[in-house]
Amino acid sequence: MTSEQDPRNSAADSARPLFFQQRFWPVWWTLSLGTFADNTLRQALLVGIPYGIVKVPFFDNPDDAMPVIGALFPAAIMLFTPLSGQLADKYETSMMFRRTKFAEIILMVVAAGAFITGNGILAVAMLFFMGAQSAFYSPVRVSSMPKYLAPDELLRGAGLCNAGLFGFILLGYAVGGFLIVSEGGGVKVGITLIAAAFIGWLASLRTLPAAANAPSLKLSFNWFTQCYRMFRFVFDAPGVAAPLLGVSAFYFLTTAVTVIVPLFARDALNADAQTATVLNVLFAIGAGMGAIYAASLSKKTDGLKHSTIAVILAGTISIAITLVAPILSADTTNPFTVNKLFTTPLGWFITGSFVSTSALMGVYIAPLQAAVQRRAPPETRARIMAAMVFASALFAIPGSLAILFITRTGARPELTFIAVGIGMICIGVTMIYRAKRKTAMPNGI
Numbered sequence: 001m002t003s004e005q006d007p008r009n010s011a012a013d014s015a016r017p018l019f020f021q022q023r024f025w026p027v028w029w030t031l032s033l034g035t036f037a038d039n040t041l042r043q044a045l046l047v048g049i050p051y052g053i054v055k056v057p058f059f060d061n062p063d064d065a066m067p068v069i070g071a072l073f074p075a076a077i078m079l080f081t082p083l084s085g086q087l088a089d090k091y092e093t094s095m096m097f098r099r100t101k102f103a104e105i106i107l108m109v110v111a112a113g114a115f116i117t118g119n120g121i122l123a124v125a126m127l128f129f130m131g132a133q134s135a136f137y138s139p140v141r142v143s144s145m146p147k148y149l150a151p152d153e154l155l156r157g158a159g160l161c162n163a164g165l166f167g168f169i170l171l172g173y174a175v176g177g178f179l180i181v182s183e184g185g186g187v188k189v190g191i192t193l194i195a196a197a198f199i200g201w202l203a204s205l206r207t208l209p210a211a212a213n214a215p216s217l218k219l220s221f222n223w224f225t226q227c228y229r230m231f232r233f234v235f236d237a238p239g240v241a242a243p244l245l246g247v248s249a250f251y252f253l254t255t256a257v258t259v260i261v262p263l264f265a266r267d268a269l270n271a272d273a274q275t276a277t278v279l280n281v282l283f284a285i286g287a288g289m290g291a292i293y294a295a296s297l298s299k300k301t302d303g304l305k306h307s308t309i310a311v312i313l314a315g316t317i318s319i320a321i322t323l324v325a326p327i328l329s330a331d332t333t334n335p336f337t338v339n340k341l342f343t344t345p346l347g348w349f350i351t352g353s354f355v356s357t358s359a360l361m362g363v364y365i366a367p368l369q370a371a372v373q374r375r376a377p378p379e380t381r382a383r384i385m386a387a388m389v390f391a392s393a394l395f396a397i398p399g400s401l402a403i404l405f406i407t408r409t410g411a412r413p414e415l416t417f418i419a420v421g422i423g424m425i426c427i428g429v430t431m432i433y434r435a436k437r438k439t440a441m442p443n444g445i
Helices: 025-048 062-090 093-117 120-148 151-180 185-204 223-236 241-268 273-295 304-323 338-343 345-375 378-401 404-409 415-436
Strands: none
Touching: 025 062, 025 093, 025 120, 025 151, 025 185, 025 241, 025 273, 062 093, 062 120, 062 223, 062 241, 062 378, 062 404, 093 120, 093 185, 120 151, 120 345, 120 378, 151 185, 151 273, 151 345, 223 241, 223 378, 241 273, 241 345, 241 378, 241 404, 241 415, 273 338, 273 345, 304 345, 304 415, 338 345, 345 378
């Protein structure tokens, strides 16, 4: 990339805060609005199905559809990421932004039609295709950050992007969950999906040109070969594999939690659909707060110590939710409403636990993402980022399908929180162990 093609050399708006500079804000908005659309669609399904609003045939027990639906999005990402990483390395970045966001408009128009006509199967299918669209968008977005940002800006950029990501997950949860249960909810959800996709495409038109990493790359459509090559690049790049695995573990754990929350609300709290939506909103609020904190970390630190402490604390709080579960499920006669969530001691405990756990996980993930971006060689960066997206999806699928253990056996949904908590603590202990070997492995975490 020549200096003329390097958007980091643009001084037109360098006096402004990073968030308002053109090398950053269009990328932030394409990410945030796409995230909003995805999660509005997903939450409308996850709330609509167990409460009988969205009808999905072929499942004797509608609850069984939820973990399957949760796995569709990452399954599509896994299928298409080996090709998308190559495209992100081969072609100019702003063009890839525009094309992937235009494809989102088409998909959301179809999804809107599915909700408006009450076609639950088509709506579920569109969630899969939105996963495919994300497979082509994500490597472009993640690999663009080192093109638009200086190395010491990457942690701040990752934190700001994660704040947008989690903030708009929050909005998607709220809008999708509340609209689908309202009168004419299918029409409202459909209009919202189209509007979000269109505005995201407008933002993509403002992304700055950035040269391709490997314009002479010959595309390969052999899925297995490209999977092998992606991960060979990961393991050949010093210090990349460990933080990439840490990011993937994040998606395993958080996917399990977001899928189980509606069942936890219904069965452990005896709560309605609105309370289930608010719990997922609280989870997203906390994650956004954690991401903002990560963005505020000094340029003098890589943030990995904060990441270690955060994941251990998050695991401890998650286990505490399980320990109080017998109290939560004791009263089966009085529904646990949104009002109780904010006016009773048990409600405050649940609210505080959800917000603090997700905030700590927001602190956990940003330094790991920045480490992968910083350490990845430029010529293979997009394919390494694609490998990170692939691995995150690979881990999210069992995170979602693990909930079948709950739905098929009748086990208490709160057991998920103790399993997730133990997993978080194990990650933290592993990070401490690796940190002690830092002298021998200077690029480790």
